[in-house]
Amino acid sequence: MHTKTIIELAQGLRAGDFSSVELTQTFLNRIKQYDTLNAYITVTEDLALQTAQAADLKLATGEANLLTGIPIAQKDIFCTQGVKTSCGSKMLDNFLAPYNATVIEKFNTAGAVMLGKLNMDEFAMGSSNENSYYGAVKNPWDLNAVPGGSSGGSAAAVAAGLAVCATGTDTGGSIRQPASHCGITGLKPTYGRVSRYGMIAYASSLDQGGPMTRSAEDAAIVLQAMAGFDPKDSTSVDCAVPDYLAGLNTSLQGLSIGLPKEFFGEGLAPDVAAVIEAAIKEYQKLGAIIKEISIPNLNLAIPAYYVIASAECSANLSRFDGVRFGYRCKDPVDLTDLYVRSRGEAFGKEVKRRILMGTYALSAGYYDAYYLKAQKVRRLIAEDFKRALQEVDVIMGPVAPSVAFGIGEKINNPIEMYLSDIYTIAINLAGLPAMSVPAGFAQHKPVGLHIIGNYFAEQRLLNIAHQYQKITDWHQKSPKGFE
Amino acid sequence: MENWEVVIGLEIHTQLATKSKIFSGAATAYGAAPNSQACAVDLGFPGVLPVLNQEAVRMAVIFGMAIEAHIAPYSVFARKNYFYPDLPKGYQISQMDLPIVGIGHLDIDVDGETKRIGITRAHLEEDAGKSLHENFQGLSGIDLNRAGTPLLEIVSEPDMRSAKEAVAYMRKLHELVRYLGICDGNMQEGSFRCDANVSVRPKGQAEFGTRAEIKNINSFKFVEKAINHEVERQIELIESGGRVVQETRLYDSVKDETRSMRSKEEANDYRYFPDPDLLPVIISEEFKAQIKAQLPELPVAKKQRFKEVYGLDEDNATQLTSSRPLADYFEATVAASGCDAKLCANWITGDLSAALNKAGLEISDSPVNYPRLAGLLARISDETISGKIAKQVFEEMWQHPVSADDVINAKGLRQISDSGAIESIIDGIMAANMDQVEQYRSGKDKVFGFFVGQVMREMQGKANPAEVNKRLMAKLKG
Incomplete structure (x- = not known):
């Protein structure tokens, strides 16, 4: 049951082949069986079974939609009322959110069954899921490798069949890179497509929630539930949400695909390059035309990102001060002691590193040289993509320069870790939608194809991914031991 | 003193009279039980986002028009970063580089002269909560009801030359914001409070002296006293060979003195940057025209x-x-x-x-x-x-x-104008007071008042005074 698509499961629920309670129980059992993966921070077993029961009633009365009764898991960055929302941090280990994120509300309304909250890098800062207070997550394809990050728990859970689908968030690649490393389909929507209300902020101008699923078709269904304008999020965009499923079968005849030469240069592992080139060939078979393009300022993306994201996070994380919620140090002697020890004891190394970088970048005398300069670079990069997307319909390339690396391999070298996000980060700076689609293997580990589209072109991206998945079966492979 | 010129600029925080807060739906009413008017957004909970209250924008634009200021077609909210327990997010949402109201002016009247005071800018921001230091056994209490209340900070040019002018400006502004219906003006409740920047320079000198900022003065009387005290302090300091340092000072109304709070060196680096959670505020010509039409x-x-x-x-x-x-x-x-x-x-x-x-x-x-x-x-x-x-x-x-x-x-207070009734009363009083009649007739005009009083008393004040005067005059003249 754990490898079925959402549509297959929805049909099974309606045909009475199984109930949502049975389906939910299957997944709860698998979560227990494979808990060494460390994909979940919290499993909400009772709540899941209650929701499944309610879903079965809805299914019986015909009030259900595609997601009713479908077991889903949420990245632990989305606030869930009455359920621990840790954001992967000791700081929020005791935090029961008093409200639901808009995304959670939408899934609740749809009748989806929440299995639990998924592991992640602390405050979504990381590319390996090793920065979690709750420990590293293992990659189901290689238990010694990282699943990627920051949505590592989400990617591992979906790949191992511990949830039908999951949510992730992507600030610099945090949906796409783990999706690529775990062989699942991940979509980062256009900035503003999905509400950020109740999604704990890392870098507000870059953060975007999206689906992490077993296929483009599933992603279409999950995104349909997540997307839309939210009056509680001023940066969400009020534009109509198309019917994503309805767009999946458009022909790709004549589709023009741009391959930025900067995506295929130095630093890209040859075995990954080979997988991407093979995938491009499949698209040519589907009628696509290939064109070489250029994103000249791509090499500036990483420094610009680490200035902007760090600056924003240095302010976003100021609210964690030990005063109103979250961790508070024992017996503070005065206000400074309360601040210094509460934050010092509860934030992890990477979070502290980024708060310090951001504070520095915004300081008097440095602001122009760092923050303002980074904003200028950001505009240049966005213009590069705008120009490229006037030439071609979509852009393709690798998601990550190599396959999943080993646990512990890069954790003491932050610069090398940062460089592994070279292809994904620029997309967040530009605010564009992009996907990672399973395209093959290198060293027996999954490789994702990166598909980047124009603003609000999610329907087109899903269509392009779906057409590929109709002629390939990479997305249907299951890791050994999790079949 | 006569050799010195005083230079004053005021920053006035006016609390806008919106029903809900500037970035959340919580109520703004004063005096509620602590923390009963603070929602997840005001408390700065993880994941919450601000949504701008359009009414606060409207009020800022009304104010801008009333002082004939430039209204920015594009203004931006910024984060002002500092840690304090009554500042829930660890930053205040304010405006820095691009405020909503630009250069304007206000005319004041002092000693019969009209003087124009320049207004540099006015910007929107959220208020912080309140720290309560009493009755908590050595700990502090935090009340976040006020957190997120909309403020319009109005910054003047250093155009005032005396405490009297500063008070006149503050009163004029106080009158104006209440007129516009954008602030209740209640100074006890902190709806209208003032920071004063004060410096002195030798008369004739072009450059400004070093200024001190006096924080949080909440009455007209205290503004005058605080400025006068600060001016004296600065002059005495300079005349005795000292130097004014740039600093923030606090006015103590009990001791009637200002004292240092923090120096320039200790000042915070607020690390302002545009708030990525809020879109720029765009003010269209249509919106301005609409506001202008509604301007009282x-x-x-x-x-x-x-x-x-x-x-x-x-x-x-x-x-x-x-x-x-x-x-x-x-x-x-x-x-x-x-x-x-x-x-x-x-x-x-x-x-x-x-x-x-x-x-x-x-x-x-x-x-x-x-x-x-x-x-x-x-x-x-x-x-x-x-x-x-x-x-x-x-x-x-x-x-x-x-x-x-x-x-x-x-x-039965209806006035009696009937001349017959009045005359008969007069006749009776004259008959009973012949001595006074004689006095009057011999030229003692003052006695007239005596008769008026007698008549009015007799008629319990209800007689038409004009009619009484007329009839009495005629009768007394004989």
Whole structure:
């Protein structure tokens, strides 16, 4: 049951082949069986079974939609009322959110069954899921490798069949890179497509929630539930949400695909390059035309990102001060002691590193040289993509320069870790939608194809991914031991 | 002192009179139980986002138009970063580089002269909460009801040259924001508070001296005292060979002195940057036109109109236009009574204002509303009662919800103008006081008042005074 698509499961629920309670129980059992993966921070077993029961009633009365009764898991960055929302941090280990994120509300309304909250890098800062207070997550394809990050728990859970689908968030690649490393389909929507209300902020101008699923078709269904304008999020965009499923079968005849030469240069592992080139060939078979393009300022993306994201996070994380919620140090002697020890004891190394970088970048005398300069670079990069997307319909390339690396391999070298996000980060700076689609293997580990589209072109991206998945079966492979 | 010139600029925080907070739906009413008016957004919970209250924007634009300022077509909210327990997010959402209201001005009157004070800018921001340091056994309490209350910070140019001018500017601004209906002006509740930047320089010197900023002064009296004290301190310091340092000072109203809070070196680096959670505020020409059409008549224009249309003198016109509700009350009374505007003005600035002051009430809470006052004035006008009796009737109306006619009828206060009745009383009094009649007739004019008093007493004050005068004069002359 754990490898079925959402549509297959929805049909099974309606045909009475199984109930949502049975389906939910299957997944709860698998979560227990494979808990060494460390994909979940919290499993909400009772709540899941209650929701499944309610879903079965809805299914019986015909009030259900595609997601009713479908077991889903949420990245632990989305606030869930009455359920621990840790954001992967000791700081929020005791935090029961008093409200639901808009995304959670939408899934609740749809009748989806929440299995639990998924592991992640602390405050979504990381590319390996090793920065979690709750420990590293293992990659189901290689238990010694990282699943990627920051949505590592989400990617591992979906790949191992511990949830039908999951949510992730992507600030610099945090949906796409783990999706690529775990062989699942991940979509980062256009900035503003999905509400950020109740999604704990890392870098507000870059953060975007999206689906992490077993296929483009599933992603279409999950995104349909997540997307839309939210009056509680001023940066969400009020534009109509198309019917994503309805767009999946458009022909790709004549589709023009741009391959930025900067995506295929130095630093890209040859075995990954080979997988991407093979995938491009499949698209040519589907009628696509290939064109070489250029994103000249791509090499500036990483420094610009680490200035902007760090600056924003240095302010976003100021609210964690030990005063109103979250961790508070024992017996503070005065206000400074309360601040210094509460934050010092509860934030992890990477979070502290980024708060310090951001504070520095915004300081008097440095602001122009760092923050303002980074904003200028950001505009240049966005213009590069705008120009490229006037030439071609979509852009393709690798998601990550190599396959999943080993646990512990890069954790003491932050610069090398940062460089592994070279292809994904620029997309967040530009605010564009992009996907990672399973395209093959290198060293027996999954490789994702990166598909980047124009603003609000999610329907087109899903269509392009779906057409590929109709002629390939990479997305249907299951890791050994999790079949 | 006479060798020094004082330079003052004021930053005034006006709390905008919106129903809900600037970035959340929580109520802004004053005096609620601690933390009962703070929602997840005000408390800075993880994941919450601010949504701008359009009413606060409207009010800022109204203010900008009233001071003939440039309204920014594009303004930006920024985060001002600092840690304090009553600042829930660890940053205040404010405006830095691109404020909503640009350069404008306000004219003040000091010693009969009109002076134009430049206004540099006015920007929107959220207020912080309150820290409570008493009754917590050595700990501090935090009340976040005020957190997120909308403020308009109005920054003047350093154009004022005395504490008196600073007070005049502050009063004028206070009057204006209440006129515009954008601030309740309640200074005890902190709805209108002031920081003063003060410096001195030798007369004739072009450059400004080093300034000190005096924080959080919440009354007109204290502004004057705090500035005067600070000026003295700076002059004494310089004259004794010292140097003023740039710093923030606090005014202690009990000791009547200012003392240092923190120096420039200790000042925070607020690390302002644009708030990525909020979109830039775009003000269209259409929106401005719409606001302009709704702009109320401003105090200066209203005063001029009161003088021209109603023939009021400077004092009455100034007093009646000092607040919009008072001016409205006056105009409504004139219209309802059909009486001479001066009579209305005298009553409102006289007996009514005195009674309100005594009871500590605002015009909007007056026990005698305008239709009832108009009813009273109409009876003065048509000579049913005298002005003196009217005071007695007013007293009754203040205590009880009755009309002037009710009081006049119930107490039989109707004025007697019947000359026959008055004459017969006069005859009786003259007969009983022949000595005084003789005195008057021998040229002692003062005795006339004695007769008036006697007649009025005999008639319980109800005689028409004009008629009494006329008849008495005729009879006494013989």
